[in-house]
Amino acid sequence: MHSSTFRLNNKSLITNLIATAILLASFADTPIQPYLFAVGAFALSGALTNWLAVHMLFEKVPGLYGSGVIPNRFAEFKLAIKQLMMAQFFSPTNIERFIASEEQTVHQWLKPQRLIEAVDYDQLFERLVDAIMASSFGSMLSMFGGRNALTGLKQPFIDNIKRTLADMVDGERFQTAVQESIDVHRLGDDMRTKIEAMVDQRLEELTPQLVKEIVQNMIAIHLGWLVVWGGVFGGLIGLLVALVQ
Secondary structure, three states: OOHHHHHHHHHHHHHHHHHHHHHHHOOOOOOOHHHHHHHHHHHHHHHHHHHHHHHHHHOOOOOOOOOOHHHHOHHHHHHHHHHHHHHHOOOHHHHHHHHHHHHHHHHHHHOHHHHHHHOOHHHHHHHHHHHHHHOOHHHHHHOOOHHHHHHHHHHHHHHHHHHHHHHHHHOHHHHHHHHHHOOHHHHHHHHHHHHHHHHHHHHHOOOHHHHHHHHHHHHHHHHHHHHHHHHHHHHHHHHHHHHHO
């Protein structure tokens, strides 16, 4: 038995026992016998009626139409759970606001410096030399040692390319391009579609029993007080009836 169900049954049991004790006490020949009987009877009827109403929410009672409404309507409860989650937690506005707030962290995980260091500058320099040798300058360079004449330019070329790339990624134009490339609306739609698919998949796994337990765990502790107050107000009504007779 779940703890919430235990608390519900515990409140109901205590309330019904108190009402029953008052009712039994009314069978003693005392001056307040009529008042005890009215208070006990009304309190017990109020507590039992409310207990039965709560019980009928979760369990089907033979012969009582409308009982077991939660397991009987579990498909509607699943739909309500999905609508609540998607509307309140994963609405397009909330998702887009979350993505927009996370844009500032893009540069932390993007780490442009690592991208710059990952470039194969040797290959880049070789491609440049190939282009020069294939051009009209190639024949002229052949008189001065050909490709070897450009070897001394390799490291200065690499250093300059690295500085240029570093300046570019730190520049406003590159930063703006990165931000513009993040389509918040499109990302939000994609994220919401995936979340909705996950929610649908999980809800498909729910059974009437699981839905009953979910709802019961959420509200059983509060429903227990319906039984308590049913007994209290039933007893007060019984006392009022006894007083006016």
